Amino acid sequence: MLVWAAEExxxxxxxxxxxxxxxAIAFAVLAFVMIKLVAPQFEKAFVARxxxxxxxxERAEAMQAEAKAALExxxxxxxxxxxxxxxxxxxxxxxxxxxxxEMRGQAQAESARIIARGEEQLMAQRQQVISQLRAExxxxxxxxxxxxxxxxxxxxxxxSGTVDRFLAELDGMTAGTAAGDGRGGSTAxxxxxxx
Amino acid sequence: MTxxxxxxxxxxxxxxxxxxxxxxxxxxPEAIAHFSVLGINFEITRITIIxxxxxxAMAAFLYFAARNASIxxxxxxxxxxxxxxLIRNGIARDVIGPRGLPFAPFLASLFFFILANxxxxxxxxxxxxxxxxxxxxxxxxxxxxxxYIWVGIREQGVKRYFKDILFLPGVPxxxxxxxTPIEILQNFVVRPFTLAVRLFxxxxxxxxxxxxxxxxxxxxxxxxxxxxVFGPISALMAIVMTFFExxxxxxxxxxxxxxxxxxxNGSIEAEH
Numbered sequence: 335m336l337v338w339a340a341e342e343x344x345x346x347x348x349x350x351x352x353x354x355x356x357x358a359i360a361f362a363v364l365a366f367v368m369i370k371l372v373a374p375q376f377e378k379a380f381v382a383r384x385x386x387x388x389x390x391x392e393r394a395e396a397m398q399a400e401a402k403a404a405l406e407x408x409x410x411x412x413x414x415x416x417x418x419x420x421x422x423x424x425x426x427x428x429x430x431x432x433x434x435x436e437m438r439g440q441a442q443a444e445s446a447r448i449i450a451r452g453e454e455q456l457m458a459q460r461q462q463v464i465s466q467l468r469a470e471x472x473x474x475x476x477x478x479x480x481x482x483x484x485x486x487x488x489x490x491x492x493x494s495g496t497v498d499r500f501l502a503e504l505d506g507m508t509a510g511t512a513a514g515d516g517r518g519g520s521t522a523x524x525x526x527x528x529x
Numbered sequence: 530m531t532x533x534x535x536x537x538x539x540x541x542x543x544x545x546x547x548x549x550x551x552x553x554x555x556x557x558p559e560a561i562a563h564f565s566v567l568g569i570n571f572e573i574t575r576i577t578i579i580x581x582x583x584x585x586a587m588a589a590f591l592y593f594a595a596r597n598a599s600i601x602x603x604x605x606x607x608x609x610x611x612x613x614x615l616i617r618n619g620i621a622r623d624v625i626g627p628r629g630l631p632f633a634p635f636l637a638s639l640f641f642f643i644l645a646n647x648x649x650x651x652x653x654x655x656x657x658x659x660x661x662x663x664x665x666x667x668x669x670x671x672x673x674x675x676x677y678i679w680v681g682i683r684e685q686g687v688k689r690y691f692k693d694i695l696f697l698p699g700v701p702x703x704x705x706x707x708x709t710p711i712e713i714l715q716n717f718v719v720r721p722f723t724l725a726v727r728l729f730x731x732x733x734x735x736x737x738x739x740x741x742x743x744x745x746x747x748x749x750x751x752x753x754x755x756x757x758v759f760g761p762i763s764a765l766m767a768i769v770m771t772f773f774e775x776x777x778x779x780x781x782x783x784x785x786x787x788x789x790x791x792x793x794n795g796s797i798e799a800e801h
Contacts, residue, residue: 344557346733347736349664351569357665360584361672365638366644372595376613379606386600464538472572 468505472497541660550631551740556661556733579649580659583776616640616786624790628797634788635676639669640786647778650736651771658778661732663725670725674791690796724788731781735774742767 476497560572594609604611613633621633643660652656657666681690694716700708742763750760 344553346553346556346729347663348574349667350570351663352569353577353662353664354668355569356571356577356580357659357668360580360665361642362643364588364591365635367592368638368641369634372591372609372636373613375595375598376610376617379600379602379610383600390593420768439566 366525464505464508472501475500551737551744554616555657555736555740576657576659576662579655579657580646580665581646581656582655583649583659587641591641612641612644613637615783620790624787625794626798628747629790629793632793636790639673640782643669643782643785644779647732647782650732650739650778651774657736658732660728660781661736663729666725666728666732669728669785670721673724673792674721677789677792680793684797686766691788722794724785728781728785731777733773734771735777737766737768739774742770 556576558574558576560574561578562573564571586594590605590610593603598606598610616637617630617633621629625632646659646665648658650661684690685693694712695709696705699707699770704794745765746760746767749756749763
């Protein structure tokens with residue numbers, strides 16, 4: 335009941351000074367702990383955490399840049415290889431063309447040579463045939479003439495050499511026609527003339 | 530003995546005279562010790578002791594939470610950081626602005642001090658918040674008052690700071706008749722007063738509610754007539770109000786800090 339009596343003197347909005355000072359000390363203690371000990375530690379932790387996160391991001395970025403550089407390098411190498419391949423292909427094509435040209439030239443030369451040899455051979459054979467024929471034609475003509483004209487003409491003709499002369503004349507005539515006919519690329523291989 | 534128990538003694542002593550509602554005596558428990566320094570009387574009561582227990586417990590909690598603060602927080606550090614971060618990011622950075630971070634430790638001190646003392650309102654055997662004694666909220670409000678005016682003068686200069694308060698820029702001249710007295714009243718009287726009274730009155734009323742419902746439950750159960758039926762209802766209300774009180778405890782601690790943040794914001798930024 336004593337409490338109730340004392341209560342009359344209390345006004346809750348007018349606090350005693352002593353209480354305010356006690357409150358001030360209590361708040362000062364907590365504020366000191368917070369400002370001096372707690373907040374700096376937390377701030378430090380925040381900074382460390384942010385740095386850790388930023389460091390992670392930085393590392394990831396560096397890795398990405400590295401990967402990108404590698405990719406660029408790859409691409410450059412690929413392009414280089416491609417141009418190189420193209421160059422090689424071009425060179426090979428040119429070389430093939432050249433070889434083909436060469437081969438063609440060689441083949442042409444060969445064929446020309448073969449043709450020339452064939453013509454030469456032909457000419458030689460022809461010469462042989464002509465000389466054989468000349469000999470035979472002479473005897474055949476004389477024999478024929480002898481049969482037509484008389485028996486003893488053979489010796490006489492042999493002696494006077496008329497057959498030979500006639501034949502030489504004939505020969506000169508054929509040589510002329512051969513020179514006139516020589517249009518088929520065989521002019522260089524015309525008969526060698528008289529013996 | 531708790532204050533509620535003291536009051537309970539009164540209720541029981543008043544047997545037969547009807548229910549004696551708990552009064553202001555709740556907030557003026559008997560002093561355990563008296564002493565006087567320089568003519569100022571100091572009383573050590575159970576509320577003083579509760580204040581010190583709350584303050585030291587909170588200081589210890591914060592100290593141990595922050596002692597080995599690391600990148601990956603432990604449970605204790607996480608809890609401390611959550612509270613500190615709430616004030617630092619939610620008030621110092623977002624309410625005051627980019628220049629508010631230096632005030633974060635002070636604001637956090639306010640918040641944690643009020644929170645610790647408020648929590649004593651529902652902690653068994655204490656069950657009264659020192660903040661329901663006007664002295665403590667008043668002191669905190671005075672500290673805030675001095676700080677926000679000092680910061681205003683420091684940031685804007687004496688002339689500019691007081692001129693902006695006396696003659697609010699952008700107001701038509703004839704309106705100063707009305708605006709200037711209001712601004713003066715608001716900045717130098719109403720703000721600190723409401724800051725202190727809001728916290729004090731909330732904790733005071735919260736305590737009274739809890740005491741009334743608790744004592745009412747005991748009284749009703751002992752009446753010996755049909756009123757005993759209402760005893761459990763009163764007890765249930767006491768429990769419900771305890772949860773409500775928990776909300777008020779956090780809310781008032783936060784509101785006090787947020788308001789201080791907005792006042793600091795007004796002092797730092799030459800707005801209007």
